[in-house]
Amino acid sequence: MGARWRRTAQVGWLAFALCGATAVVRASTAELPPRERALSAAEREQVGRAAASQEPEWRRKSRQSFPGDRWSQDDDFGASERQWALDEARRRRVPVTDVLGAIDEELHGQPVLPPRKATASPCKPRPFYD
Amino acid sequence: MMPPPRRLLRFAHRAATLTSVRLALFAALALAAAWRPLQQAGGMNDFRDAHLLHSYEDAGTRTVTHYGQLPLWNPWACGGQYALGSPQTRVASPTLLVSALLGARTAEPLLLWAFLVLGMEGFFHYARRRVGSALGALGAAPLFGLAGFTALSWSIGWLNFAGFLLLPWLLWGTRRAAEGSLRGAAVVAGTFAVLLGFGGTYPVPMGALFVALEAGRTLHGLRGTPRRKAALWALGATAVLTLGACAFRLWPLVETMRSAPRIMAGTPGNAAEELARMLLQMPARSGYSDPGNFFLAPAVLALVPLAAWAWRRALYPAVLAALCVWMAAGYAAAPSLFGALRLLPIFGTLRYPERFLVPAGLFLAELVALGLAVLLVRVWRVPAARTGTSWWPTAAAVACVVIAVGWGFQVRAFDRLSRWSQVVPSPGPVPEEAERPFAQARGNRWAQGYFLALNRGSIACGEAWPVPMSERLRGDLPQEEYLEDASAGSARRVEWTPNRVTVDVTATRPTVLLVNQNWHPGWKSSEGQVVSQDGLLGVRVAEGTHRVVLRFLPRSGLGGAGVSALAWLGLGFVAWRLRGRLGPAAIGVATVPLVVWGVLLATSPEPLARAAPLNADGSPMRVASLPPTAKPVGARFDVPVELVGAELPSAPDAEGLLHLVLYWRVTGPVPRSAGIFVHFPGPPGSKRKNADHPVLGGTYFFAEAPRDTLLRDAFSVSTKDWDAGERKVLVGLWHAGGDGSRIGGRGADGEPLTPSHVEVGTLTVPPKAQSEETP
Structure with a gap:
């Protein structure tokens, strides 16, 4: 060379x-937007209760969308819950983590009675999607 | 003195063969393509798949950096999951070190950049050998390296699909190995190991397929039996070495997939026009769109016809590109090559045929490289006296401009596809264990990334395979370690880490300590016996006070790592003592780790964490006999399948849902295409409804169902949009994944089923108002 x-x-x-x-x-x-304010203890309780009150309706809808398919029902419920958490976080200008944390605190705070659930069906993905 | 075109060519060729210059060019192009992802580094991709896949990397990184442990067990996902056995995790790849060093979210775009450079460089090496032109290979490398699919994968969190970019390294290594190069063998073994570690669910099986074809191509190209024989020995040694080198991941994966196989049915297909748009249309400005997902600059493909001048070299990539496109058409092509491939083990789990456009792009890029090489050779051969009048130099100059513009289009398409990523601010650092102790939450797989930031595990799980999970996992427990019989004493957590949990137990009588995580045979206890309590991790403890230390020491992960280490030592031995010769002696050396593997398998048996075969509604699939509530049917089909009985409701339930059960028995081999149709023809004028399903209970194809066992197939349908009236329930078999034809049979009376179905009963759908009013 x-x-x-x-x-x-x-x-x-x-x-x-x-x-x-x-x-x-x-x-x-890389610069990302700063974190929003955090939920106060009272707000966390309020958010947890609000999500709990929505749960029966989300579960009813998921039973209609995926009859007889427990995992898909829970998964569909999860999609509704996530959307609600995103909307709630946007509305209150707080991080989504705070909203999901509030839901978790509510679940841990008192007995969860049917049709609400503190469990999730074992993963059983649908065999086809097309 | 050489005429200017020749001088220019010689200069360009020299520059192309300089590794540093080439890498600088590829690095610059990769930087331009990955500029947007780099700008978003540290953010969280909010797409659902990204939540799941990234959380795996986050968990693995946290296990290494916070707890100083290997990422063997992931307690944050699905109620606890064997990280090495989960096919989509990237934690067994060296890239985890980058994540550990920079943070998982910052590392991602850097890894993307590195893979782009590697992909282009790999293509250069592969194409240069195949095409015989460094410049041709250099010109085409960015076409493959910056193909749209990598950008799409980045946008939706599938960074593991960047593994496709290592495909040329596999092919290059295979050829070199067949030529007797130890380096080639090491590249094949190393690349497969990295791909497996990086979660290459598609790149690995597809890579294996193309490696086998490349081996055949190389063998075919060799002259003389002695050479071919030597190449066969070398390829054999490479295969054995690769198997050993991949044991660290292969063993856990095979073990896991045996216990919980992924079932993939359906007949996905893409029309020729759709495929053309995926490959050739510039992606939408806003990002995600089916067109352009596999973008390959169409203008550059104009060079492909020129490859015909070197038709012998063009034949293989042209045939392979055509086969890949045929494969990508899926079931839309008749006959379906993809359908045939799915009959093979492992390939039966592939879902998206269009992903074969990635290797199609590789072979098209090879043809582009060949076309450019043909042009450049023509320029080289133009006599000095005719340089001014020949049109070859002009054509070559135009081709080079087209190639350069093509690179620009590739970068632009990459940028557009990466715009689709929904990056949001990072949910912040994970709190310290002392600050917020780990606990399971009900969780949400659509938002899993947020849960890790809360130091909460998500029981809700959205994997692509049926993860063995306990029904007893809970997201509302006051403490995660507790005694099954609360009155038998107390349990107190002393220390919690992902792979080790320490609990002080005081028991007034023998009992079971339960940990709110899934059981796996890899869990070992310092005291008592580890047990699976309905799939939940448990330890039988005797009366008294105990400090129970649970450690996750999976045989397959640790044993596999040992086997792989031996394989690499063996490679070193071949290089040192055998002077790199890949002959029978090398096969002998490479076999040693496999023998050790066999010994480990034989001497340390472990039970399987097998997922129980359940219907989608959670009811068991295997039953001993037909229940009294079921109606015997006794229809036998022309394949060895019997419809033994059926349980039908007379009407939908209060929510308008019909819950049906069919009882099947399989007595012999059945084609994989066989599926079930269930039709509900209604009153005249109403639309026929169906509940067709090719997989029994969402668990078994008939082809894989246990033989001579009564199988309970439970399924439900909503009658929300059904017309009122009486409906028959007609059941039969058809080739769901084949030509769609029905499978004949005979009824219980031995008479042929004339329309190839059996009527198992009737039911009545009440009028709408009535069903809606019912609470």
């Missing part, structure tokens, strides 16, 4: 390292 090509190779390595460094710097300095 001549001197010219050796220099070219060195420049190549430098450029490669520069690209890698740019990727690392770009990833480490």
